Amino acid sequence: MTDAVERAKALVEDGGHAFVKLGVTDADGILRGKYVSRAKFLSALEKGLSFCDVVLGWDSNDQLYDNVAFTGWHTAYPDAAVRVLPETVRSLPFEDGLPFFLCEFAEAAEAICPRGVLRRVLAKADAMGFAVSAALEYEFFVFAETPDSVRAKGYRDLQPMTPGFFGYSVLRSSVHAELYRDLLETCETMDMALEGLHTETGPGVLEAAIGVDDALRAADKAILFKTFAKVLAQRRGLMATFMAKWSPDWPGQSGHIHLSLRDKRTGEPAFHDGAADRTISDTMRHFVGGQQALMPETLAMVAATVNSYSRLIPGFWAPTSATWGIENRTAALRAIPGSPAAQRVEYRIAAADANPYLALAAALAGGLWGIEHGIEPDAAIVGNAYDLPADPKRDLPRTLMDAAGRLKGSSAARALFGDAFVEHFAATREWEEREFRRAITDWELKRYFEII
Secondary structure (H helix, E strand, O other), X not given: OOHHHHHHHHHHHHOOOOEEEEEEEOOOOOEEEEEEEHHHHHHHXXXXXXXXXXXXXXXXXXXXXXXXXXXXXXXXXXXXXXXXXXXXXXXXXXXXXXXXXXXXXXXXXXXXXXXXXXXXXXXXXXXXXXXXXXXXXXXXXXXXXXXXXXXXXXXXOOOEOOOOOOOOOXXXXXXXXXXHHHHHHHHHHOOOOEEEEEEOOOOOEEEEEEOOEEHHHHHHHHHHHHHHHHHHHHHXXXXXXXXXXXXXXXXXXXXXEEEEEEEOOOOOEOOEOOOOHHHEOHHHHHHHHHHHHHHHHHHHHHOOOOOHHHHOOOOOOOXXXXXXXXXXXXXXXXXXXXXXXXXXXXXXXXXXXXXXXXXXXXXXXXXXXXXHHOOOOOOOOOOOHHHOXXXXXXXXXXXXXXXXXXXHOXXXXXXXXXXXXXXXXXXXXXXXXXXXXXXXXXXXXXXXOOOO
16 A cells, blocks of 8 residues: 555544545536545545546536537446545545545546546656646635525625725725635645635635645645635635626636746756746747647637636736736736746636636646647737737637637647547537527527517
8 A cells, every 4th residue: 555545544544533525526627526434435545436427427517418428328327436545635624624535537537537637747747857836826706695595586686795896905804804714724724725815806706826736736726725615605604606707797707827847857947047038948938839829729628618708808807819928917828937936827818617627737738738849939918918909820719619629629639638538528518508508698688578
């Protein structure tokens, strides 16, 4: 047994809990899980366990995909192998310290497992001689609502926790200090510590920056943060949403990704070159070039819901094309020069609704592709990127269906993520837009019901 397995075994055997909680991430970045007995868990540590593979065969509303090959009525929904990840253990503060472990799909299901996709991209980075550090930051709105009240209201006329525009507010954070304290302490307890937490501009919106870590651990922390921030809010009679854009009146919610590479051979940061212009090394420049080149082809992995595309509009702090700039927050990629340890790239196209594993995989894979192929980026954008004229090279898909088509047709994506994943995930996004097209929106009723 590995040391991590031995530690997990001892923790559960000696901890006094009769059960353990497990969680595995689906295509939409939702943690699906269950309680298992202590005996079942100890067996699973060595032999693995299984979840019904419907977890990979349904959408966020538990509706069954009718267009995927991996699973469906045609396979009769068998079990899929799952491995417990002993190194991911956390104690749940809401459940008397109950142990919680992340899992990932194994065997055939590993090809389409979101965490497995990121691990394969990290293996590529390792083979190229790089260690990857990442940090994710999230904006999310908090409402004085409950799951029952939002349904009773039809998701209209919702009451944010606080009113108005008030970014970086000491007043708001002090009035609601107990919520902030609980969130900060919960994140510390669950090994996903925040390095910053503040109000953003908009009613009831917060921004949380999770501390930097190795990339796989950073993605694990992100999936846990999104889940347990919502848990904490609901336990306090509130609701948090990570939708990309919940209202036409307010900015969307970002899920920005910060990335840097370290040369494994020398241990030195790979993005910093003190002799280069703005200290941007060739490696960093090609990394940005690859991210820019592949962003239109991998956007479905980053903007994975219909709602994601409502955020990507000019003037609301979200990028609208595959641009880059130095310290430029209107561009999709923000190069951040600085000290060797702090120099990095911020992948700003990502929203809060993205699956952290897949968004990070797409952001990193594009950069590695650029290094591997020596891809030069366009000239850095100076000033407002929203003012740029349309350019087919930079333009991004405008709908989820278009983005799914670009992903499916991308030879680079297939080389980086595998045919099985690309086919499966693109099909799930096509399904998502088909489900949307079945809906009749309030906008349509108001516009057409009487007049047309």
